[in-house]
Amino acid sequence: AFLSIVDDPTLGALGGRSLNGFYRYDDEGVPAQRVELVRDGKLQGFLMSRKPVKGSAGSNGHGRAQANRPPMSRMANLVVESTRQVGYDKLKRMLVEEARRQKKPYALIIEDIAGGNTNTSTYGYQAFKGIPRLVYRVDAKTGREELVRGVE
Numbered sequence: 001a002f003l004s005i006v007d008d009p010t011l012g013a014l015g016g017r018s019l020n021g022f023y024r025y026d027d028e029g030v031p032a033q034r035v036e037l038v039r040d041g042k043l044q045g046f047l048m049s050r051k052p053v054k055g056s057a058g059s060n061g062h063g064r065a066q067a068n069r070p071p072m073s074r075m076a077n078l079v080v081e082s083t084r085q086v087g088y089d090k091l092k093r094m095l096v097e098e099a100r101r102q103k104k105p106y107a108l109i110i111e112d113i114a115g116g117n118t119n120t121s122t123y124g125y126q127a128f129k130g131i132p133r134l135v136y137r138v139d140a141k142t143g144r145e146e147l148v149r150g151v152e
Helices: 088-101
Strands: 003-007 035-039 078-082 106-119 127-139 145-148
Touching (some): 088 127
Antiparallel strands (some): 003 078, 106 127
16 A cells, blocks of 8 residues: 555644644643654554544544534544555546456546545544545446536
8 A cells, every 4th residue: 555644733834834723732722733644554543632543542633523522533634645646547447447356337537625524522423524526436347527416
């Protein structure tokens, strides 16, 4: 695997652009820390607040509050890093090959997403949700792209 993922609230900018997730201390007063989540496709760690989790070493500066709710582990600046670059055409071929391998009739290419929020309730599913704005369905047999509307 060639992908790694980190969450780094200490990044103020990346690629010449300011990042909204920058902070020095989380909402529990813990210094913000870069956290390696995935290395070469393998899970390495978790975002942690002061709320104890069995087997954890404690907070890594990701305790963040929303409105009148207590702080919980949340992301700041999620960065996906790759050790191998693949051009768009090859990446599309890889996507179609994977859809065929899984015996799926099509795959989706999401080119643009608006917004984004996290659901981190204790008793619900853990999820990140953005609103897809530009989505194409790619036929697994032909590779033909078709614009998809109403994807949510």
